[in-house]
Amino acid sequence: MRFSILSIFFTLLTTYSCNQKTHYTSYGDYINQSLVFHEKIDSNYDLKNISGEIIDVCPKKGCWMNVKVDSDTVFVKFKDYGFFVPKTGIEGKSILMSGKIFRDTISVERLKHYAEDAKKTMEEIESITQPEYKINMIAEAVAIREN
Numbered sequence: 001m002r003f004s005i006l007s008i009f010f011t012l013l014t015t016y017s018c019n020q021k022t023h024y025t026s027y028g029d030y031i032n033q034s035l036v037f038h039e040k041i042d043s044n045y046d047l048k049n050i051s052g053e054i055i056d057v058c059p060k061k062g063c064w065m066n067v068k069v070d071s072d073t074v075f076v077k078f079k080d081y082g083f084f085v086p087k088t089g090i091e092g093k094s095i096l097m098s099g100k101i102f103r104d105t106i107s108v109e110r111l112k113h114y115a116e117d118a119k120k121t122m123e124e125i126e127s128i129t130q131p132e133y134k135i136n137m138i139a140e141a142v143a144i145r146e147n
Contacts, residue, residue: 024096024143028083031141037096040070041135045101050074050137052097054090054144060117062087067095067137074101076137090144099139106132 024033037051052069062084067074076097078084106114108131115125 023146025146026141026143027085028078028139028141029098031096031098031143033096033143035098041072041074041101045103045135047101049096049098050101052095054093054095056091056118057085057087058114058117059087059119064114064117065090067097072135074137075106075134076139076142078142079138079140085142085144094145096143096145097137097139098141099137101135101137104134104136106134 024031035049037049038047039051041047041050050069052067052074055066055068055073057065063081064075064077065085067076076099079099108128111128111132112125115128
């Protein structure tokens with residue numbers, strides 16, 4: 001009797017814990033989730049795999065996104081526009097990314113284009129008069145956490 005109760009308890013415990021597995025939806029190339037994903041960006045930008053939280057995404061096509069990585073915001077585009085991410089519903093989700101990180105100057109023209117994509121007002125778009133210096137990533141693969 002005691003064995004039966006323990007057996008049932010451990011079966012239920014195992015079943016419950018198996019259902020709590022973390023699920024990711026992948027986009028782009030295969031992303032090995034067992035790799036080390038860095039949560040900070042070093043000053044040399046020599047990292048290839050980083051993780052963070054999605055701030056916002058291009059509402060027009062899902063062709064770019066801003067990701068919070070520690071105290072930095074990384075502007076992410078996708079290699080050769082080979083894939084896109086969902087346009088809505090992913091803000092605030094955790095993400096794993098693999099690709100090339102670099103610091104870049106974003107021109108006024110390009111900033112205005114991104115503002116148009118993000119459906120900013122004309123007043124907001126016209127107020128863009130200076131280029132920005134941002135940390136960028138060309139992602140080869142991303143995996144967005146679903147639970």
